[in-house]
Amino acid sequence: MKVINEYITLSTNGDGDLIDLTGHLRNILGNSTLSNGIMTVFVIGSTAAITTFEYESGLIKDMKELYEELAPYGKNYFHNQTWGDGNGFSHVRAALQGPSLTIPFDNGALLLGTWQQVVLADFDNRHRNRKVAVNLIGE
Amino acid sequence: MKVINEYITLSTNGDGDLIDLTGHLRNILGNSTLSNGIMTVFVIGSTAAITTFEYESGLIKDMKELYEELAPYGKNYFHNQTWGDGNGFSHVRAALQGPSLTIPFDNGALLLGTWQQVVLADFDNRHRNRKVAVNLIGE
Amino acid sequence: MKVINEYITLSTNGDGDLIDLTGHLRNILGNSTLSNGIMTVFVIGSTAAITTFEYESGLIKDMKELYEELAPYGKNYFHNQTWGDGNGFSHVRAALQGPSLTIPFDNGALLLGTWQQVVLADFDNRHRNRKVAVNLIGE
Numbered sequence A, B, C: 001m002k003v004i005n006e007y008i009t010l011s012t013n014g015d016g017d018l019i020d021l022t023g024h025l026r027n028i029l030g031n032s033t034l035s036n037g038i039m040t041v042f043v044i045g046s047t048a049a050i051t052t053f054e055y056e057s058g059l060i061k062d063m064k065e066l067y068e069e070l071a072p073y074g075k076n077y078f079h080n081q082t083w084g085d086g087n088g089f090s091h092v093r094a095a096l097q098g099p100s101l102t103i104p105f106d107n108g109a110l111l112l113g114t115w116q117q118v119v120l121a122d123f124d125n126r127h128r129n130r131k132v133a134v135n136l137i138g139e
Helices: A022-031 A055-070 A078-083 A090-095 B024-030 B057-070 B078-083 B087-096 C020-030 C056-072 C078-083 C087-095
Strands: A002-012 A017-020 A039-044 A046-055 A100-106 A117-122 A128-138 B002-012 B017-020 B037-043 B049-054 B100-106 B119-124 B128-136 C002-012 C017-020 C037-043 C048-053 C102-108 C117-122 C128-138
Touching: A002 A022, A017 A055, A017 B024, A022 A039, A022 A117, A022 A128, A022 C102, A039 A046, A039 B128, A039 C102, A046 A090, A046 A100, A046 A128, A046 B024, A046 B087, A055 A090, A055 B078, A055 B087, A078 A090, A078 B024, A078 B037, A078 C002, A078 C056, A090 A117, A090 B087, A090 C037, A090 C048, A090 C056, A100 B037, A100 C078, A100 C102, A117 A128, A128 C037, A128 C102, B002 B017, B002 B024, B002 B119, B024 B037, B024 B119, B024 B128, B024 C078, B037 B049, B049 B087, B049 B100, B049 B128, B049 C087, B057 B087, B057 B100, B057 C078, B057 C087, B078 C037, B087 C037, B100 C002, B100 C102, C002 C020, C002 C117, C017 C056, C020 C037, C020 C117, C020 C128, C037 C048, C048 C128, C078 C087, C087 C117, C087 C128, C117 C128
Parallel strands: none
Antiparallel strands: A002 A128, A017 A117, A039 A100, A039 A128, A046 A117, B002 B128, B017 B119, B037 B100, B037 B128, B049 B119, C002 C128, C017 C117, C037 C102, C037 C128, C048 C117
């Protein structure tokens, strides 16, 4: 049994940027010597989140609409009065969606569906350099 | 320390079917030789999700109403234009709720509350054969 | 590789009480002998949830507003007819937000952002004594 910590660093556009991490995650698993266990994907920061969905252009638009309905960009957030950086909507969306996902792997393969990609949602209102922690535990 | 991958396969009705997995999960833990660790429950596919709630008929209706309010069945989703299968609402609901849950166990028992069941939400618009991955790590 | 189960017990005010657990979690990690692995935080019970956000007074109000919009206190929930305890809104909010979070740690430190705190949301409509399970796996 081994534990491995890896990181994905990437530059985002912010503003609800939705980025497919699946290829990165498959590479990390492939480069480890592990075949059975779990992978935890955790985005560091309070204005981004992790989830899974079918990464195609229609659904990408649908997810952006959902987040806008749940926590509208133009709403008057109390958080904006604290820091004046205008990204209250980003924080609220990130907290609701959540920063973390744990995916089992078996026989060297992540147990994702064919149409199920792991997606980083960057809800911030500006370009960010993001760091995603990827932890593997298994054998 | 050991790692075990198990699977639950089950047939669902789709259309927001909410299925209590707790008994299956307790059996899997009981059949392992593990007493302390974590169980990760992950539904494979992009139109289903995992959460916990009190599995009783009133709350089951309340959860269905919530999902309908958050991502209405009849909305015109961009995803529907991609594939024409009419289940855009299913994908959006699944992405928001999330596919994964990790539950600690101690002294051979899952650390769930008395009124806290683990529930598979199948949001698809048709019958599906579902596979839920259940990973145990512990000793 | 080791597995450790710890618990945080705390008294809450209910009614959407949002409590910062980060200090407790750092203490648990510090008191273990582990430097690399994952920490799973799981709230036992069906009317509370775990997430991360920047724990400051403005955002605390924003999150309370979000939960009220998603599952209003005064709505007529079916669950309230089952038990008559009037906390249907609490159950619905808890199920949507989810009870669990898994955070990697590396070199003895939880991989949280500077402005990213781990928060217990107690959605119940009364004071509760809460038990949060904290599981560490690593080396």
